[in-house]
Amino acid sequence: MTTGEHRPPRPGAGGAVSRTIDAVWKLESAKIIAGLTRLVRDVGLAEELAQDALVAALEQWPASGVPDNPGAWLMAIAKRRAIDHIRRARRLESKQEQLAHELDQPAEPDRDDVLRLIFITCHPVLPTAARVALTLRLVGGLTAAEIARAFLGTEQVIAQRIAAAKRTLADARVSFELPDGAERLSSVLDVIYLIFNEGYSATSGTDLIRLDLCLEALRLGRLLAELAPREAEVHGLVALMEIQASRSATRTDSAGAPVQLHEQDRGRWDQLLIRRGFTAMLRARDLGGPPGPYVLQAAIAVCHAQARIADDTDWAQIATLYAALAQLLPTPVVHLNRAVAVGKADGPQAGLDLVDGLLDDPALRDYHLLPGVRGDLLVHLGRFADARLEFERAASLARNAAERDFLRRRADQLPADEPVTATLGGAAHDFLARDDLDAQTVRSYGQTMRRLCVALGEKLPLTALTADTVTRTFETAWGTAAPATWNRHRATIRSFGAWAALDDLATGLDRRAETRRAVSSIEMVELDELCERPDIRLRDRVLWRLLHESGAAIRIVLSLDVDQLDLDDRRARVAGTWVSWRAATARLLPDLISDRTRGPLFLADRRPAPARPVEQADLCPDTGRRRLSYERAEYLFKQATGERYTLRGLRLGRGR
Amino acid sequence: MRFLMTSRATDTTPEPDETLFVEMGKFIEELSAAGVLLATGGLEQGGVRMTSTGGEITLTDGPFTEAKEAIAGFALVEVRSREEAVELGRRFLKITGDGSSTIQEVYGA
Numbered sequence: 001m002t003t004g005e006h007r008p009p010r011p012g013a014g015g016a017v018s019r020t021i022d023a024v025w026k027l028e029s030a031k032i033i034a035g036l037t038r039l040v041r042d043v044g045l046a047e048e049l050a051q052d053a054l055v056a057a058l059e060q061w062p063a064s065g066v067p068d069n070p071g072a073w074l075m076a077i078a079k080r081r082a083i084d085h086i087r088r089a090r091r092l093e094s095k096q097e098q099l100a101h102e103l104d105q106p107a108e109p110d111r112d113d114v115l116r117l118i119f120i121t122c123h124p125v126l127p128t129a130a131r132v133a134l135t136l137r138l139v140g141g142l143t144a145a146e147i148a149r150a151f152l153g154t155e156q157v158i159a160q161r162i163a164a165a166k167r168t169l170a171d172a173r174v175s176f177e178l179p180d181g182a183e184r185l186s187s188v189l190d191v192i193y194l195i196f197n198e199g200y201s202a203t204s205g206t207d208l209i210r211l212d213l214c215l216e217a218l219r220l221g222r223l224l225a226e227l228a229p230r231e232a233e234v235h236g237l238v239a240l241m242e243i244q245a246s247r248s249a250t251r252t253d254s255a256g257a258p259v260q261l262h263e264q265d266r267g268r269w270d271q272l273l274i275r276r277g278f279t280a281m282l283r284a285r286d287l288g289g290p291p292g293p294y295v296l297q298a299a300i301a302v303c304h305a306q307a308r309i310a311d312d313t314d315w316a317q318i319a320t321l322y323a324a325l326a327q328l329l330p331t332p333v334v335h336l337n338r339a340v341a342v343g344k345a346d347g348p349q350a351g352l353d354l355v356d357g358l359l360d361d362p363a364l365r366d367y368h369l370l371p372g373v374r375g376d377l378l379v380h381l382g383r384f385a386d387a388r389l390e391f392e393r394a395a396s397l398a399r400n401a402a403e404r405d406f407l408r409r410r411a412d413q414l415p416a417d418e419p420v421t422a423t424l425g426g427a428a429h430d431f432l433a434r435d436d437l438d439a440q441t442v443r444s445y446g447q448t449m450r451r452l453c454v455a456l457g458e459k460l461p462l463t464a465l466t467a468d469t470v471t472r473t474f475e476t477a478w479g480t481a482a483p484a485t486w487n488r489h490r491a492t493i494r495s496f497g498a499w500a501a502l503d504d505l506a507t508g509l510d511r512r513a514e515t516r517r518a519v520s521s522i523e524m525v526e527l528d529e530l531c532e533r534p535d536i537r538l539r540d541r542v543l544w545r546l547l548h549e550s551g552a553a554i555r556i557v558l559s560l561d562v563d564q565l566d567l568d569d570r571r572a573r574v575a576g577t578w579v580s581w582r583a584a585t586a587r588l589l590p591d592l593i594s595d596r597t598r599g600p601l602f603l604a605d606r607r608p609a610p611a612r613p614v615e616q617a618d619l620c621p622d623t624g625r626r627r628l629s630y631e632r633a634e635y636l637f638k639q640a641t642g643e644r645y646t647l648r649g650l651r652l653g654r655g656r
Numbered sequence: 657m658r659f660l661m662t663s664r665a666t667d668t669t670p671e672p673d674e675t676l677f678v679e680m681g682k683f684i685e686e687l688s689a690a691g692v693l694l695a696t697g698g699l700e701q702g703g704v705r706m707t708s709t710g711g712e713i714t715l716t717d718g719p720f721t722e723a724k725e726a727i728a729g730f731a732l733v734e735v736r737s738r739e740e741a742v743e744l745g746r747r748f749l750k751i752t753g754d755g756s757s758t759i760q761e762v763y764g765a
Contacts, residue, residue: 019737019739020742022737023735023742024743066746068750111689212736215734215736218734219691219734221691222688222689222690223689223691226688249764
């Protein structure tokens with residue numbers, strides 16, 4: 001329909017009418033499904049009834065023309081189907097009169113109905129992928145095929161995911177009410193931002209940006225801002241998305257390669273969206289209260305948008321905002337972004353120091369931006385050969401083709417050191433290519449060597465491979481793996497070391513006791529006795545109980561902050577996961593917390609020596625004491641148990 | 657996809673009345689709530705027309721048509737398809753009555 005008049009639909013003009021019906025459906029379906037859910041209290045059924053109405057439209061509109069108020073038409077049909085359905089089901093016999101009365105009311109849709117619908121499609125009872133699919137389907141009006149295309153999946157998988165989600169909601173008897181509490185809202189915000197990010201920085205595939213998804217997320221966010229105008233975080237999310245979307249035209253060059261923020265043509269940033277972002281930010285500020293994670297991220301985006309040229313960027317302010325964000329959202333990725341900002345504000349060495357503190361974090365093991373950022377900082381320090389290695393490593397980890405090419409180009413632009421004759425990658429290849437190894441050994445050795453190459457870079461000169469780097473790689477990769485796994489990889493390194501005449505490679509790797517029973521045999525009785533001993537401190541008792549009851553990773557538990565704890569629900573949200581505990585921990589926790597409201601839950605005995613720099617997040621702002629370290633915690637537990645157990649044994653002993 | 661809708665009065669366009677303002681206010685609010693409407697505003701009837709011919713720039717003051725004083729306006733909307741934009745235009749005209757609207761996709765956004 002590019003030229004000529006838009007004729008009223010006639011029979012036979014099926015294609016155009018069905019496109020019109022599709023457009024009407026996308027505009028109206030959320031309201032219709034929400035209104036129906038209020039009647040039948042089941043989103044799955046509501047959607048079926050709405051679909052019936054859509055089918056009726058497809059049958060009738062080509063002949064009759066699109067009605068004046070197509071939304072009301074669809075709603076009327078759907079409501080009729082709802083009444084039929086309820087009568088047929090012969091449920092609520094006595095309430096039928098009241099029901100009929102309710103159904104007779106004017107079809108004025110309650111705006112809160114759509115909000116209720118969003119809370120249901122983003123319900124925590126559903127897995128994240130299901131929340132995303134169901135929200136796009138029921139609130140966004142997208143078909144399973146459209147969702148599949150956006151997420152590069154198959155229609156069948158998406159359709160099954162949506163069907164399973166509806167079943168879960170029905171089984172859980174999720175109510176059609178507006179929940180109170182910020183947690184449910186943050187689940188909604190997270191789903192919308194996830195959709196946005198999938199579009200904004202596509203994690204896979206060849207296109208870096210999929211604008212249709214960004215647009216869908218923006219629409220959902222703007223809708224939510226109108227429906228829940230009193231929530232600062234909603235406006236924060238909208239501001240964040242508007243401002244990020246304002247840069248989408250400049251984030252890739254004409255060949256589709258990424259363009260970094262400081263190199264983007266700021267004149268082409270969409271001022272309309274930036275202004276909308278600023279307006280949303282002002283609404284968030286007007287609501288007051290301590291800024292949440294989305295408001296903080298939006299504030300960072302505002303800082304960038306306000307800089308006319310890259311050099312005007314207020315990095316000190318951004319570093320401060322990231323520090324605040326890291327308190328609320330202590331994820332490795334936030335820490336990494338903070339390091340970037342600190343690198344800009346206080347110089348590359350300060351940034352590098354922060355990044356190096358993240359190298360051992362298992363969550364960042366395969367995250368291509370860690371070596372990418374490190375490479376960038378190294379370039380600024382003039383350490384080109386090291387930087388090159390990091391960019392190569394980053395490229396090998398990147399899943400998106402455009403980003404991979406970009407990182408590889410950055411590596412190639414840097415001067416290489418004098419040619420290295422023996423590299424880790426080359427040595428690993430030769431080591432595995434010997435003909436005296438059987439297939440199974442090659443497979444097993446191959447796993448170890450591949451991980452080593454990914455972690456350290458294939459181009460790493462063999463001479464730079466030390467026991468230290470090997471130990472660190474092992475701790476990050478297999479620190480929490482079963483002892484047998486650890487020992488298998490250790491055996492590879494010993495064999496590789498002997499083959500490459502680097503005999504001391506495995507000196508930092510202790511053989512681990514493989515009999516699970518021996519490690520895990522700290523029984524409840526024994527732990528109870530241990531915790532009764534008068535010489536055991538309250539802090540250690542809480543730590544051991546918590547490890548035992550939660551089964552959570554030791555580093556995660558040690559990273560807990562006081563303000564993350566939900567004492568009533570006996571759980572804490574940390575690093576994107578839940579740590580939950582039971583009665584024994586719950587009894588002890590209040591005494592340990594005492595009147596503290598923030599800072600690390602488990603504190604070291606002493607203040608850090610003045611010369612030792614400590615991350616702000618690892619310091620108790622009230623006592624000045626630092627976070628208890630893994631090493632110290634392990635030492636204390638071994639001492640208390642006469643060297644018979646390690647903390648890992650506590651985790652394995654849970655549930656007995 | 658972004659579309660710019662501009663609307664003008666025609667000879668048969670009715671005088672705007674209270675009902676129209678109320679209806680239009682509701683429509684605009686609804687579009688904002690749906691995250692569709694990016695910007696909107698009224699336009700003066702005349703304005704200045706600028707023409708460049710062979711390097712010579714000529715200014716002409718409006719009005720340019722004989723149309724009586726009536727509402728003209730624009731709306732910048734963000735939608736998923738041309739059909740959605742047309743559907744919105746249809747609803748707009750249902751409220752204003754007689755008049756003409758132009759819907760054009762905005763490129764480079």
